Amino acid sequence: MSMVEKEKDGEAQAGEETTNLVVPWMRAPVNVSLVDSCSLETLPCLHPRLKEALEKMGISSLFPVQVAVWHETIGPGGFERDICVNSPTGSGKTLSYALPIVQTLSSRAVRCLRALVVLPTRDLALQVKGVFDAIAPSVGLSVGSAVGQSSIAGDIAQLINTPKLDAGICYDPEDITSQSLESSAVDILVATPGRLMDHINNTKGFTLEHLRYLVVDETDRLLSESYQDWLPTVLKLTQASDDGLFPSSTTPFVPSSFGSLQTIRRQSVERGFKGKPYPRLAKLALSATLTQNPSKLIQLDLHHPLFMTTGAKRYRLPEKLECLRLICETGVKPVYLVGLLKSLEGEKCIVFTSSVETTRRLCKLLNFFGDSMIKAKEYSGGLNQAVRSKELKAFRKGDVQVLISSDALTRGMDVELVTNVINYDMPHRPKTFIHRAGRTARAGRAGRCFTLLGDHEVRRFSNLLKKIGNASCPIYPIPSDLFNPVRAIYEPALAKLKESVEPIAPKRGRQVGFKHNSRTTKRNKATSEQA
Numbered sequence: 001m002s003m004v005e006k007e008k009d010g011e012a013q014a015g016e017e018t019t020n021l022v023v024p025w026m027r028a029p030v031n032v033s034l035v036d037s038c039s040l041e042t043l044p045c046l047h048p049r050l051k052e053a054l055e056k057m058g059i060s061s062l063f064p065v066q067v068a069v070w071h072e073t074i075g076p077g078g079f080e081r082d083i084c085v086n087s088p089t090g091s092g093k094t095l096s097y098a099l100p101i102v103q104t105l106s107s108r109a110v111r112c113l114r115a116l117v118v119l120p121t122r123d124l125a126l127q128v129k130g131v132f133d134a135i136a137p138s139v140g141l142s143v144g145s146a147v148g149q150s151s152i153a154g155d156i157a158q159l160i161n162t163p164k165l166d167a168g169i170c171y172d173p174e175d176i177t178s179q180s181l182e183s184s185a186v187d188i189l190v191a192t193p194g195r196l197m198d199h200i201n202n203t204k205g206f207t208l209e210h211l212r213y214l215v216v217d218e219t220d221r222l223l224s225e226s227y228q229d230w231l232p233t234v235l236k237l238t239q240a241s242d243d244g245l246f247p248s249s250t251t252p253f254v255p256s257s258f259g260s261l262q263t264i265r266r267q268s269v270e271r272g273f274k275g276k277p278y279p280r281l282a283k284l285a286l287s288a289t290l291t292q293n294p295s296k297l298i299q300l301d302l303h304h305p306l307f308m309t310t311g312a313k314r315y316r317l318p319e320k321l322e323c324l325r326l327i328c329e330t331g332v333k334p335v336y337l338v339g340l341l342k343s344l345e346g347e348k349c350i351v352f353t354s355s356v357e358t359t360r361r362l363c364k365l366l367n368f369f370g371d372s373m374i375k376a377k378e379y380s381g382g383l384n385q386a387v388r389s390k391e392l393k394a395f396r397k398g399d400v401q402v403l404i405s406s407d408a409l410t411r412g413m414d415v416e417l418v419t420n421v422i423n424y425d426m427p428h429r430p431k432t433f434i435h436r437a438g439r440t441a442r443a444g445r446a447g448r449c450f451t452l453l454g455d456h457e458v459r460r461f462s463n464l465l466k467k468i469g470n471a472s473c474p475i476y477p478i479p480s481d482l483f484n485p486v487r488a489i490y491e492p493a494l495a496k497l498k499e500s501v502e503p504i505a506p507k508r509g510r511q512v513g514f515k516h517n518s519r520t521t522k523r524n525k526a527t528s529e530q531a
């Protein structure tokens with residue numbers, strides 16, 4: 001897997017409690033927690049066909065963050081400012097940008113690539129494409145993806161229209177080579193950075209010349225890596241096409257030769273932006289843990305940014321999330337996990353580990369506990385994309401009860417009816433805890449997040465909870481009538497695992513079993529975050 005969940009200590013610290021470093025525009029945010037949900041009936045200006053499409057999705061009202069963004073884009077805000085959203089996991093950030101973008105583009109006259117949504121992983125990008133697919137066709141818009149799942153040729157066939165030259169007509173070959181005959185087959189593109197760069201560099205007819213919206217979802221993660229300089233490249237390409245077309249209001253505006261192809265943000269005087277140039281590209285940056293690090297935010301080159309956040313806390317967990325902890329005896333952590341899973345009686349769970357290797361072994365071990373127990377599958381960077389997608393699909397369908405995952409699944413993934421998240425290995429950073437826990441308790445539903453701890457981890461975990469402002473995390477007691485029988489079959493299951501796992505070339509000092517100590521955990525972390 002190309003993407004790495006690296007949330008560097010530096011960034012986490014800069015973003016957490018260091019309010020004195022916060023950029024000025026972040027000091028006066030729009031407080032989303034003061035915004036009410038709004039029914040589709042009363043939402044101003046909503047396109048009737050989009051309303052129908054939303055109803056088909058089972059949506060009858062918009063969540064607060066969606067109303068707040070709507071207000072700043074379609075409403076009086078008129079998309080004059082770039083928008084940065086920090087809103088909890090599962091609060092509906094995807095639709096908060098998809099809906100206004102689709103609504104605005106619904107009046108477009110000519111098809112060209114106008115909206116680009118960038119996400120850090122393929123599965124996440126495909127999930128977001130699914131949201132656009134559910135609403136965009138209703139107003140005649142076409143959505144494409146560039147995520148490295150299909151071949152480049154497959155992508156090109158989907159993204160670019162190449163008109164066939166009419167037989168019998170004489171074309172001047174110079175004209176054909178100098179003027180591109182290709183055109184975009186999509187209005188909206190959902191992409192991962194690597195494949196996006198492939199198209200920018202190599203695909204004939206792929207252009208960002210008409211781009212009007214750029215969404216950087218999971219912003220803090222996308223900004224933590226340069227990914228072949230995708231962001232400066234996109235900004236440079238869109239700025240280049242702004243040159244001469246978007247003067248400041250001190251220069252008289254001359255309509256562009258692109259006519260209806262170009263779209264210009266309306267000139268605003270009411271917010272004191274008079275005299276500043278208006279870039280065509282409107283940007284939205286979103287995360288449940290949006291960075292506040294000025295040196296990262298500056299990369300986005302934001303235009304009069306407006307910060308939207310939920311309440312005064314830096315981080316916020318979903319309202320109906322309950323956090324619980326289990327203190328495990330050394331050397332038998334899997335017994336606690338199986339006891340816990342049994343006590344959850346078949347509810348859908350995601351179990352997070354700290355490494356690809358632990359994910360693989362734990363999954364095997366669970367399946368050795370006997371077929372009456374738990375149906376578990378693995379989802380990690382150690383598997384190829386096709387297998388991962390298959391396992392995720394089975395989990396979504398409910399054919400699999402437990403998905404054991406490295407941090408590949410930590411961010412953004414939305415799987416219906418996941419009622420429990422289990423941190424088999426304690427996360428090391430507040431952000432990782434928030435994103436993992438956020439795979440449950442989504443869209444206002446209830447959910448639980450369990451963390452398994454060794455004695456040596458208790459203190460560190462308490463510190464982590466303090467950083468996210470949520471000290472409440474009581475101990476979860478597993479009933480002994482569940483725990484003891486599992487303990488009795490642990491040794492045979494472990495013996496089967498040892499037989500089945502091919503030996504791994506020993507690295508100096510590396511511990512490959514399930515016994516945990518802090519040194520192993522530190523080493524494993526590096527592997528995990530590559531999932």
Ligand SMILES: Nc1ncnc2c1ncn2[C@@H]1O[C@H](COP(=O)(O)OP(=O)(O)OP(=O)(O)O)[C@@H](O)[C@H]1O
Pocket residue numbers: 058059060061062063066087088089090091092093094095287288411412413414438442443
């Ligand atoms: N207005 C709505 N009414 C009902 N359900 C909604 C609404 N908006 C979004 N949802 C559902 O809420 C869930 C969470 O939405 P989404 O994935 O956009 O959250 P998110 O804020 O992006 O979370 P994360 O930070 O984890 O990526 C999805 O299942 C989505 O279908």
